[in-house]
Amino acid sequence: MPDITRRRALTATAALAATATVTTLAAPGASAAGREHPGSVTGHEHPMPMPGSFDEVYKGRRIQGRPTTTGSGGHHHDHGGGYEVLVDGVRLHVMRNADGTWISVVSHYAPVSTPRAVARAAVDELQGAPLLPFPAN
């Protein structure tokens, strides 16, 4: 599993990202989807394939996402589970749910299927406002 994750992480192609999207979309609703996901390894902390990177301008703002090598960059408040998302270069706190869906600190109660979708939801929520670096204040 770590080899697969690393290969997917390094080979940040749209095709692989799309594959991850499809598999996570299938997961919600299935019982204990995270544990039974194809390619999972019993006991592994992140049993699901890590989505690939993305980089685009959405509604006039640059959104980026990429797997992180250590699994967690900041050790106090960051539990993005090995993936980081930026909006105009500022890190957005994101989190992966057990069923493979994603949330962020600005859309915490409404899971979406991919990190790109969570970044776009954040841009929608922000309505042009700057994101503050976390932990804020």
Next chain:
Amino acid sequence: MTVRKNQATLTADEKKRFVSAVLELKRNGRYDEFVRTHNAFIMSDTDTGERTGHRSPSFLPWHRRFLLDFEQALQSVDPSVALPYWDWSTDRTVRAALWAPDFLGGTGRSTDGRVMDGPFAGSTGSWPMTIRVDGRTFLRRSLGTAVRELPTRAEVESVLSIPAYDMAPYNSASDGFRNNLEGWRGVNLHNRVHVWVGGQMATGVSPNDPVFWLHHAYVDKLWAEWQRRHPDAGYVPAGGTPDVVDLDETMKPWNDVRPADLLDHTRFYTFDS
């Protein structure tokens, strides 16, 4: 003894006293510490790691204690005040008295979500967003926009009928009452209400909107209703569960209170019905 009432039944004087006490906690800085604490747990509670305030069995006792702290802070300002609850399955439109200018104020304007009326509107100058995740310093809402409908009473009933309190893996993937009430599974009760309100209520700093407390006071009441319906079912897990608060384990951030200490709300308050 504190009696928590349905917000729809509050007198004008009760609304005024509640609002004044909330504004005083904001003024003296105590309010924002609640916002800060909530967001810290939102960001650190994870499905695969330590989880205490959310996505775990202790979601319900954690918020019960969090609300008790807030209610006691309110009562230090005005001992007559109790937390009201919002039964969103009944008072389910933007025309509910909850959203009137003499109580919480209404929805935000379409351009930027800014709440324009009521005691918590940005223009009052008395409700700044201090603990925030973006640059905006005013209260925002977008009632009924991101999701059209609040949960119905029938949906509430379907969740109250679930016999198991919680189930392994004790996170957002669980079956059982707790996760269906929290909303990561099933018809989605608690989470959906946060989304329906929108604005800060949809974020990790959701206690920035005073409706947070009324929403959670009703979620808390639903836990009490579930207990009455399932007197033989109890909090689980009972012991030895990594990353999860067992029945007799203490909870952060207090470290001196266990779920077992919080199962019986009548030690602290009763409900009007």
